[in-house]
Amino acid sequence: MLKKTFAALALSAAVIVPQALAADYVIDKKGQHAFINFKISHLGYSWLYGTFNDFDGTFSYDEAAPEASKVQVTINTASVDSNHAERDKHLRSGDFLNVDKHPQASFVSTGVAMTGEKTADISGDLTLNGVTKPVVIKAALTGMGQDPWGGYRAGFEGTTTLKLKDFDIAMDLGPASQEVQLILSVEGVRQ
Template sequence: MKKTLAALALGTALLSAGQAMATDYVIDKNGQHAFVNFKISHLGYSWLYGTFKDFDGSFSFDEKNPEASKVQVTMNTASVDTNHAERDKHIRSKDFLNVGKNPQATFVSTAVKSTGTDTADIAGNLTLNGVTKPVVIKAKLIGQGDDPWGGYRAGFEGSTTLNLKDFAIQKDLGPASQEVELIFSFEGVRT
């Protein structure tokens, strides 16, 4: 009788664990359905926009239990592009991203908290310019479903605001340019 109860309990636990598992996705960067962008004020007069053209990542998403979801992204910092070659060269220098010493930036989630229908706060560690700090990305599910090629996709966008000095970026561009908004927009293909 004890063996039967133990087997039943184990079976129930395994079944429950299977139902609570998140689905894994790879970010579709090859299809150009994913972006890591940023914007920062230029002297308080306009916005300067940029992107990281080379990055990779994946996420796990559990619609019934969003708190079980995870995300990780690696950006190659030398791929920064603001549509201006001299500015990009300066951003890659020691004044900003110091890509020779810090060729990658990463974000790894540590917790997901549902904040409403299709929205969540994704807490995690961002490593940028050799400094790791906790950040929170305000995220939104854009949509999910079958694609025309027999796959299944899910798409999200999210953003967080960073203080440059928190990441050892000491170049002072004036009071209006102390913070940068980092914007993630991902479509993932279920693996």
């Protein structure tokens, strides 16, 4: 009888514990611990860097079953900032982000495939300039744990490369500038 009770408790713990490890996080936009940056070649001579200053997002992460994780991010495209007001005005125009017609871009994950102990390929649908395409973000767990304010945080970094023409961005910047790299660094606060 005692063996059956222990077996039942062990089975219950095996079922309950992984569920308890799954957690939902809100990206820490308020504390400015998250960034969506980009870089693109400027005529093949140098790199132009920029960021999106206004975005929101959530993710769920389960250490026991990371392939069940989910990500959702919405970017206000008018918040593009390349540290040059005239260039940013051009980036907001119909030549690039077309913010009047498409004020938001979004990413919604469709799957997570682990590629290492702390690395994964996050597949999802990116909507940019009114076009939705599948993309893969190469992601890595930066770290997780208690913060000094009594909360719990998890941080990830990821990269993906986009072809401008795939998202109907027709402005031709020359052969060295056909792709833009997105660099995402997010820290989430567990809810």
